[in-house]
Amino acid sequence: MSTAAISSDLPKLDIRPMTGALGCEIFGVDLANMDQPTFDAVYQAFLDYSVVVFRDQELEAESFAEFGKRFGKLEEEPFVPNKTDTPGVYYFKGAGGTKKLSSQNLGWHMDHSYQKNPSLGAMLYALDVPETGGDTLFASHYLSYEYLSEPMKEFLADKIGIHDVLHYGIESGHFAISSAEALERLTAMRKSFPQVEHPLICTHPETGRKMLYINKGWTTAIKDLHPRESKAILDMLKEHSLQDRFQCRVRWYNKSVLLWDNRCVQHSPNVDYEDPRIMLRIALHSDWIPA
Numbered sequence: 490m491s492t493a494a495i496s497s498d499l500p501k502l503d504i505r506p507m508t509g510a511l512g513c514e515i516f517g518v519d520l521a522n523m524d525q526p527t528f529d530a531v532y533q534a535f536l537d538y539s540v541v542v543f544r545d546q547e548l549e550a551e552s553f554a555e556f557g558k559r560f561g562k563l564e565e566e567p568f569v570p571n572k573t574d575t576p577g578v579y580y581f582k583g584a585g586g587t588k589k590l591s592s593q594n595l596g597w598h599m600d601h602s603y604q605k606n607p608s609l610g611a612m613l614y615a616l617d618v619p620e621t622g623g624d625t626l627f628a629s630h631y632l633s634y635e636y637l638s639e640p641m642k643e644f645l646a647d648k649i650g651i652h653d654v655l656h657y658g659i660e661s662g663h664f665a666i667s668s669a670e671a672l673e674r675l676t677a678m679r680k681s682f683p684q685v686e687h688p689l690i691c692t693h694p695e696t697g698r699k700m701l702y703i704n705k706g707w708t709t710a711i712k713d714l715h716p717r718e719s720k721a722i723l724d725m726l727k728e729h730s731l732q733d734r735f736q737c738r739v740r741w742y743n744k745s746v747l748l749w750d751n752r753c754v755q756h757s758p759n760v761d762y763e764d765p766r767i768m769l770r771i772a773l774h775s776d777w778i779p780a
C-alpha cells in the first residue's frame with residue numbers, strides 16, 4: 490500500500506468534487522499506465538474524498554487487478570460467484586429490476602462489515618451498462634459522526650455495535666430475502682461469519698477522523714442495551730446517517746471506474762434500470778479491525 494505522506498508534494502490532478510459531502514471525479518489519468526507519484530496523488534484523493542470516479546478507462550481484468558494491487562491485497566469474495574480468470578477479479582452482474590419490484594436491491598450497507606476485518610474498499614469497472622439508471626449512492630461516516638450532538642457523541646463513545654450477516658436484506662431492503670432459498674443461503678453464510686462487534690464510534694486508521702461506524706444492512710443491535718433501547722437508538726442513528734447532506738451519487742457509463750473507501754462510507758446500489766448490466770469487481774483487503 491502506498492500512502493502519500495506529504496500531500497503538497499504530490500502531482501496536481503484534475504479533481505472535481507461531486508458534492509459538498511464527499512466524492513470526486515478525477516480526469517486526465519490512465520489507470521493502466523500510472524507512475525508512482527500520480528498513484529500517490531490518487532491515493533490521497535481516495536483518503537480525502539472517500540469515493541473516486543474515473544471515466545473512459547481502457548482496462549482488462551488483468552490491468553484492473555494490477556491497479557487494485559497498488560492498494561494492497563485483493564480479497565476473496567465468498568458470496569460473489571462469477572470469478573474471472575484473473576484472481577481477485579469478479580464479474581458483477583446486475584439483472585436490473587422490474588418496474589414494480591426489484592430482486593436486486595441490496596440497500597445501504599458496508600461491504601463485509603459482518604467480518605472482523607471489513608474490506609478496505611472496492612472498485613468496479615463498467616463493461617456494459619444501461620444508458621441510465623443503476624446509480625450508486627454513498628453516505629459519509631465522517632459527517633454522520635460530526636453532525637451528532639455532543640451529548641450523543643458522549644453516549645455513543647463506549648458503545649459497541651453488533652454486525653450480523655443474517656440480517657442482510659431484512660434490514661437493508663433486499664427483497665429477495667423473502668424466498669426460503671435466500672434465507673437458507675443467509676443462514677449458511679452466518680455459520681461462516683458469526684456475529685461480530687465493532688465500536689459505534691471508530692477512528693479511520695489513515696485519516697485519523699472519527700466516524701459513526703454503522704450501516705443499515707448489518708448493524709443490528711447495540712451491545713448491553715435492552716432490545717427496545719437498542720432498536721430505538723439504532724433506528725435514529727440509521728436515519729441520521731443517511732441524510733441527503735451526507736451523500737453523493739455516482740452515475741454509470743461504460744468504461745467508468747468507481748473506487749470507494751469502505752471504511753468510512755455506506756453505499757447503496759439503486760435498482761431503477763431494466764436491462765442487464767455487467768461490471769468487473771474487486772474487493773480490497775484490509776487488516777484493520779475497526780476501533
Ligand SMILES: [Fe+2]
Nearest residue numbers: 598599600756
Ligand atoms: Fe456492496
